[in-house]
Amino acid sequence: MTAFRSAVVTFPGSNCDRDMAVALEKISGTAPHRIWHGDADLPDGLDFIALPGGFSYGDYLRSGAMAARSPIMQAVVAAADRGVPVLGVCNGFQVLTESGLLPGALMRNAGIRFVCREVTLKVENSQSLFTAGYSAGQQVVIPVAHHDGNFFADEATLDRLEGDGRVAFRYAEPVNGSARDIAGVLNKAGNVLGMMPHPERAIESAHGGTDGRALFESAIKGLVGA
Amino acid sequence: MKVRVFVSLKNGVLDPQGRAIQHSLEGLGFGGVKDVRAGRLIELEVDETVTDAALDDMCRKLLANMVIENYRIERVAA
Numbered sequence: 001m002t003a004f005r006s007a008v009v010t011f012p013g014s015n016c017d018r019d020m021a022v023a024l025e026k027i028s029g030t031a032p033h034r035i036w037h038g039d040a041d042l043p044d045g046l047d048f049i050a051l052p053g054g055f056s057y058g059d060y061l062r063s064g065a066m067a068a069r070s071p072i073m074q075a076v077v078a079a080a081d082r083g084v085p086v087l088g089v090c091n092g093f094q095v096l097t098e099s100g101l102l103p104g105a106l107m108r109n110a111g112i113r114f115v116c117r118e119v120t121l122k123v124e125n126s127q128s129l130f131t132a133g134y135s136a137g138q139q140v141v142i143p144v145a146h147h148d149g150n151f152f153a154d155e156a157t158l159d160r161l162e163g164d165g166r167v168a169f170r171y172a173e174p175v176n177g178s179a180r181d182i183a184g185v186l187n188k189a190g191n192v193l194g195m196m197p198h199p200e201r202a203i204e205s206a207h208g209g210t211d212g213r214a215l216f217e218s219a220i221k222g223l224v225g226a
Numbered sequence: 227m228k229v230r231v232f233v234s235l236k237n238g239v240l241d242p243q244g245r246a247i248q249h250s251l252e253g254l255g256f257g258g259v260k261d262v263r264a265g266r267l268i269e270l271e272v273d274e275t276v277t278d279a280a281l282d283d284m285c286r287k288l289l290a291n292m293v294i295e296n297y298r299i300e301r302v303a304a
Contacts, residue, residue: 062291069288098291105293108242152239152294177242 004028004224006048009076011037011067016053016090016198023200024050027216028224037070047223048085049076051092053145053198063106063148064094073099085129085219086192090146093184093194102185102194103161104153109146110177116145118209120172121183121197125165128186130193133218139172140211142197149196151178151185161185168193228302229272229281233290234265 006024010017017034025031032050033043042049057066067073073095080086080101088096096102109115118141123134134140153161158179161167169184176196184195199212235241241263248262268289272281281299290297 061288065288065291097293103293105291107239107294110240110242112242112246150242177240 002224003030004048004220005030005043005046006032006050007035007042007046008032008050008052009035009037009072010052011054011056011070011091011095013056013058014052014054014091016200019198019200020050020052020089023203023212023216024048026203027213028220035072037067037072039072040075042072042075042079046079046084048087048219049079051076051086051088051095052200053090053092056091056095059148062094062098064091064096064098067091067095068098077101080187080192083189083191085223087130087215087219088192088194089198089200090144090149090196093196094148096192096194101192102187103157104151104179104185106148106196107150107152107177108148109150110174114145114147115149115176116143118143119175119183119197121169122172124167124170125186127165128168128190128193129222130186130215130219131168132222133214140214141202141209142199142212143201144175144197146176146196149176149178151182151196153179158182164188166190169195169197227272227274229270229276230300230302231268231270231281231285231289232265232298232300233268233285233295234297235263235294236296239294 008017008021021032094106121140123138126134126136166186171181171183199215202209202212243264244262251259285297
């Protein structure tokens with residue numbers, strides 16, 4: 001197995017970047033590059049890019065809006081367009097929708113309140129790089145912690161996402177008002193996944209659950225072999 | 227010159243914040259409020275040379291999220 005070359009981007013206000021880096025290092029055996037939002041370039045030959053959770057730029061204007069226009073995101077968009085896998089979790093998902101890499105938008109939770117708890121998800125698509133370690137219909141428990149996780153897209157877009165198998169995860173019960181209970185979506189090519197739940201917070205038993213582990217394991221296995 | 231950009235949610239997009247504001251108004255005893263939609267006002271101070279097209283571009287690229295929001299630009303006489 002060749003070394004897994006990954007990167008975690010830190011924006012001002014990111015706070016899950018360390019968790020993400022620890023998860024990638026523990027599961028792949030190689031520490032990820034730590035990239036600052038003001039950097040213009042990513043290291044060459046990356047296998048995987050992660051945009052972590054947090055409150056980049058204090059959620060000013062809209063969650064993820066400022067981060068999506070930061071210098072490094074041009075490089076992330078270019079890498080995603082070349083097919084490099086990109087995982088955005090929570091604020092990272094918001095950055096992906098704001099940058100146009102994923103459709104839709106993440107609005108204030110329908111119940112107004114910040115939601116911080118474990119939720120049960122249903123794996124909808126087990127064919128993607130990120131979800132191949134799960135089986136379709138499997139239920140997994142992964143924590144959420146967000147204020148703006150209410151996924152919105154127009155009906156035609158939602159139909160297209162469903163029809164193309166681009167809904168990766170769905171909440172097993174309503175959590176934040178998301179359209180069709182969508183918790184995670186893939187881009188058309190399948191190399192970009194955005195999700196509100198935090199798989200990096202469910203990788204060892206001390207976390208209270210390990211259901212997030214398979215996401216990283218399947219991505220790493222798919223990219224650099226077992 | 228001063229430019230005001232009004233950003234509002236598109237019709238059909240549910241507005242949880244507007245709904246909470248409406249509930250609070252009801253709680254304060256104000257009757258007859260049928261709906262509340264919360265938006266955002268952004269004031270820019272720009273050179274006279276900044277064109278309408280440039281302002282439009284600013285709205286589309288950053289100030290509004292075209293998936294969920296509309297915007298209206300108003301130039302304010304000095």
